[in-house]
Amino acid sequence: ILYGYLKKLGGPFLSAWQTRYAKLYPNRLELHVEGSGKPELILLEEVESIQADAACQVKGESVILIKTREGKITLTNPVSLV
Numbered sequence: 001i002l003y004g005y006l007k008k009l010g011g012p013f014l015s016a017w018q019t020r021y022a023k024l025y026p027n028r029l030e031l032h033v034e035g036s037g038k039p040e041l042i043l044l045e046e047v048e049s050i051q052a053d054a055a056c057q058v059k060g061e062s063v064i065l066i067k068t069r070e071g072k073i074t075l076t077n078p079v080s081l082v
Helices: none
Strands: 002-010 016-024 028-032 040-043 047-051 061-068 071-076
Touching: none
Parallel strands: none
Antiparallel strands: 002 016, 002 071, 016 028, 028 040, 047 061, 061 071
C-alpha cells in the first residue's frame, strides 16, 4: 500500500488543481477529500491505460494520465504541506 498527498485536476471545466489524500491498494486507488467521509474510488480493473512519460504536460506540470471507461483522471506530484 502507498499513500500520501497529490493534486488532481478538477473543479469547473477541469481548471483547478485540488489536493487529495491518496491510498493505493492492489485493486483500487482511493482519493480522499478533507472533511468528506466517502473517498472517490478508481477501480484498477476499469483502468484502460496509464500514461506517465515526459511528454505528459498539463498546465505546465508533469502529470500521470489515467484513462478509464468513464473518462480520464489527471494527477500530479505530491503537494508540499509546509
